[in-house]
Amino acid sequence: MDFNTLKKRASKTDPDLPKYKLAILGDCATQHIATALRGTADLHGFTLDIFDSDYNQIFEQIIDDQSELYQFSPQSILLILCAEKLEASFMCLPERERVSFADNTIKTIQQYWSVISAKTSASVLQFNFAYYNDGVTGSFTLREPASFAYQLQKLNYLLSEAAVKHKNVLLVDVNGIQSLYGRNVFRDSKLYYLAKMPFSLEALPIIAQRTVDVLEALRGHEKKCVVLDLDNTLWGGAIGDDGIEGIQVGELGTGHAFTDFQLWLRELKKRGILLAVCSKNNEDTAREPFEKHPDMVLRMDDFAMFIANWEDKASNIIRIQQTLNIGMDSMVFLDDNPFEREQVRSAIREISVPDLPEDPALYLDILQSLNLFETVSYSSADNQRTEQYQQEAQRAVMKATYSSYDEYLESLDMHAVSAPFDKFYFPRIAQLTQRSNQFNLRTVRYTEGQIQEIADDTTHITRYYSLRDKIGDYGLIGVVILDKLPDNNLFISELLMSCRVLKRGMEEFIINNIIKMAEENGSSRVFAEYIETPKNGMVAEFYQRMGFAKVGTKFYADISTFKTCKTSIKEENYDHK
Amino acid sequence: MTINDVYLALDEVFQDEFDDKSIHVTETTTANDIEDWDSLEHINLVVAVEKRFNMKFTMGEVAGMKNVGEMVSIIMKRM
Structure with missing residues (x-):
C-alpha cells in the first residue's frame, strides 16, 4: 500500500462506516501521518475523525481545559515527539546535564500523560523514538552516558517503564518499524528539512498501519484464534507420505525453522490466542507427530480444537468458529x-x-512483520484460555448423558462470585470490555485506566462475575457497571458476559444480582438500554426475556414487582485470590 | 527518453497525484495553475516524480523549483 493510494482513500470516506475520534499532537509536521491514518482506517472499515493540532502546540493544547483538543473530545490522543527535536534540545545542554537528559525528558512526557488523564478519559497513543547513532563517538557512544544515542536508548526504555504505570497510555513501536525496514526507508532527510516531516512517504503507510492496529484493538477487533494446516506448515514434508521418521522438525533437514515456528505459536497460545488444527489427513495420522515425535514443540493439549479429515477447509473452519463461538474476523x-x-x-x-x-x-519474518496480534491488554488469566475451551469440550460430552438440559445444569454444580471491581482484576475487566462483542448490551470499551477511574468513582456500582463448576474454573466472565441516577434509581451502563458461559443460567444470575443491588441502594427502578452493533443481535431481546418492560428504546424493571429469574447457579462468597 | 517523453510521463504523475485526468503540464506550469498544489502536495509530488524517474532531487532543487520546466531540466540532467 503506498501513500498516494491511502491519500485517495482518505479523501473519499463512507458516511455509513463507524467513526473513531482521534486527536494528533506533535512537535513535527503531522498532516501526512493524519492522511495516512485516515486512509488506513478506511481500509479497515472505519472512519477516523481526526483533529490534527497545529505544529508544536502540545503543551498549549494539553494544559488548557478549553482547548480545541478537549472540545473535540477525542477517544484517543496520538502524541508524536520526534528524536530530531530532542537532539536539538540535548545539544543546548551543558555537559553535566546531558547525563540526566532521558530522566528529565520522561518526566515531561509523564506530565503530558497525567494532565491528559486528569482532564479526559481518552487513551494516549505515544510513538516511541526512532534510534540513531549521531557518529560523534562511534560505537563508544553506547557506553558513554553523556552522549545523545545513549540517552535516546535510555528514553525508549523509560517510556516502556513509565507506560506500565500509566494505564491509559499505549505505546506504538515506531522504533521497531525503523529497525525492521531500515533508517534509509524510514526517513527522508530532505522532507525533514523542507517540511519538518520525520518520516518518509514510504514509511508512512507502515507507521499508520501499526497505529491503526492499536486503534483496532481498542475498538475490540483483536485476533483470538489461529487455525493451522499441518504438512509443510507445522513441519516439513507430509506425514501421510513421509511417516513420523520422515517429517522435518527439530534437527532433521530444514526442521529448525519449523521448530522455531512452533515455539512462536506456543508463545501466542501462552498469551491467550487459541490454536486449532485444520488438516486434510486421516485423524490418527495427523495426531501421531503430536503424540509421538520427540522434537515436536506443540502437543495435543496446546490445541483448543483439532480437525483432520478430507472435507473442504472452509467448512471445517466454520465448524471451529462455531464451536469456539468467536467472531470469524x-x-x-x-x-x-x-x-x-x-x-x-x-x-x-x-x-x-x-x-x-x-x-x-521466511514464515516468521512475514508473520511478525504483519503484526496480526496487536492487543491493548494482557491479563494473567490469558494462558488458561486453551484449557478452558478444552473443559468446554468435556462438558459437551457430559451434556449428552442427561435427558434434560436443566438436569445437566444442576449436575454441573455451578458457583459464581459477584464482587466490586478490584485492582487485581482491572486488566481482565478492561480486556473483557474490549473483547466481548456478542453478549454485550451497550459495547462501551474501557481501558484499564478508565476501569480504575470507574471503580474509584462513587457514582457507580461495579460488579465483576466469575464462575466455576465441577469441571473447571471459567474465571472472570461477566462485567456490570451501574450508574446511580439523581432520583436514586440505577442505569445499567455496562452489561457483558463471555460467550463461553452462555445458557448456563449466568445471565439470570447477573440480573438477579443487579436487582438485589438496586434494592440495597434503595432504588425503585432499574433502567437499561440495548445499543445495536453488527455483532450483538443475540441480546436484542435480552431485557424483555429477563422480565424488563420496554418503553421506546429503553427498558426498565420495577424492584417491588420483579420476578427473580430461575438459575441453578449458587452465589459463593467473594474470595480474593 | 526525450524531453517530450518526460512531459508525457509527468502528465501521468500529476494526473494521478491530483486525481484529475485533464491536467497537462507545460514548461511554464506552476503551483498557481493547479488548484490543489499546496506545500503539502508539493512534497507528495516531488516524491512521486522521484519514484517515476528513479532519481532524487536535492533539498535545494526542491526548495528552488519555480515551474515544471525547471523540474524537467533537472530530470533531464540526471538521465
Missing part, C-alpha cells in the same frame, strides 16, 4: 498451500489469510 488461517488459502478466502470473507512465503525459513 478474529480468526487467522495459516496454510502453505495457495490453493487452500484461496478456497478459504473466497468462502469466508472475514477471516485473515496471510500469504505464507514459499520458503518456510
Whole structure:
C-alpha cells in the first residue's frame, strides 16, 4: 500500500462506516501521518475523525481545559515527539546535564500523560523514538552516558517503564518499524528539512498501519484464534507420505525453522490466542507427530480444537468458529498451500489469510512483520484460555448423558462470585470490555485506566462475575457497571458476559444480582438500554426475556414487582485470590 | 527518453497525484495553475516524480523549483 493510494482513500470516506475520534499532537509536521491514518482506517472499515493540532502546540493544547483538543473530545490522543527535536534540545545542554537528559525528558512526557488523564478519559497513543547513532563517538557512544544515542536508548526504555504505570497510555513501536525496514526507508532527510516531516512517504503507510492496529484493538477487533494446516506448515514434508521418521522438525533437514515456528505459536497460545488444527489427513495420522515425535514443540493439549479429515477447509473452519463461538474476523488461517488459502478466502470473507512465503525459513519474518496480534491488554488469566475451551469440550460430552438440559445444569454444580471491581482484576475487566462483542448490551470499551477511574468513582456500582463448576474454573466472565441516577434509581451502563458461559443460567444470575443491588441502594427502578452493533443481535431481546418492560428504546424493571429469574447457579462468597 | 517523453510521463504523475485526468503540464506550469498544489502536495509530488524517474532531487532543487520546466531540466540532467 503506498501513500498516494491511502491519500485517495482518505479523501473519499463512507458516511455509513463507524467513526473513531482521534486527536494528533506533535512537535513535527503531522498532516501526512493524519492522511495516512485516515486512509488506513478506511481500509479497515472505519472512519477516523481526526483533529490534527497545529505544529508544536502540545503543551498549549494539553494544559488548557478549553482547548480545541478537549472540545473535540477525542477517544484517543496520538502524541508524536520526534528524536530530531530532542537532539536539538540535548545539544543546548551543558555537559553535566546531558547525563540526566532521558530522566528529565520522561518526566515531561509523564506530565503530558497525567494532565491528559486528569482532564479526559481518552487513551494516549505515544510513538516511541526512532534510534540513531549521531557518529560523534562511534560505537563508544553506547557506553558513554553523556552522549545523545545513549540517552535516546535510555528514553525508549523509560517510556516502556513509565507506560506500565500509566494505564491509559499505549505505546506504538515506531522504533521497531525503523529497525525492521531500515533508517534509509524510514526517513527522508530532505522532507525533514523542507517540511519538518520525520518520516518518509514510504514509511508512512507502515507507521499508520501499526497505529491503526492499536486503534483496532481498542475498538475490540483483536485476533483470538489461529487455525493451522499441518504438512509443510507445522513441519516439513507430509506425514501421510513421509511417516513420523520422515517429517522435518527439530534437527532433521530444514526442521529448525519449523521448530522455531512452533515455539512462536506456543508463545501466542501462552498469551491467550487459541490454536486449532485444520488438516486434510486421516485423524490418527495427523495426531501421531503430536503424540509421538520427540522434537515436536506443540502437543495435543496446546490445541483448543483439532480437525483432520478430507472435507473442504472452509467448512471445517466454520465448524471451529462455531464451536469456539468467536467472531470469524478474529480468526487467522495459516496454510502453505495457495490453493487452500484461496478456497478459504473466497468462502469466508472475514477471516485473515496471510500469504505464507514459499520458503518456510521466511514464515516468521512475514508473520511478525504483519503484526496480526496487536492487543491493548494482557491479563494473567490469558494462558488458561486453551484449557478452558478444552473443559468446554468435556462438558459437551457430559451434556449428552442427561435427558434434560436443566438436569445437566444442576449436575454441573455451578458457583459464581459477584464482587466490586478490584485492582487485581482491572486488566481482565478492561480486556473483557474490549473483547466481548456478542453478549454485550451497550459495547462501551474501557481501558484499564478508565476501569480504575470507574471503580474509584462513587457514582457507580461495579460488579465483576466469575464462575466455576465441577469441571473447571471459567474465571472472570461477566462485567456490570451501574450508574446511580439523581432520583436514586440505577442505569445499567455496562452489561457483558463471555460467550463461553452462555445458557448456563449466568445471565439470570447477573440480573438477579443487579436487582438485589438496586434494592440495597434503595432504588425503585432499574433502567437499561440495548445499543445495536453488527455483532450483538443475540441480546436484542435480552431485557424483555429477563422480565424488563420496554418503553421506546429503553427498558426498565420495577424492584417491588420483579420476578427473580430461575438459575441453578449458587452465589459463593467473594474470595480474593 | 526525450524531453517530450518526460512531459508525457509527468502528465501521468500529476494526473494521478491530483486525481484529475485533464491536467497537462507545460514548461511554464506552476503551483498557481493547479488548484490543489499546496506545500503539502508539493512534497507528495516531488516524491512521486522521484519514484517515476528513479532519481532524487536535492533539498535545494526542491526548495528552488519555480515551474515544471525547471523540474524537467533537472530530470533531464540526471538521465
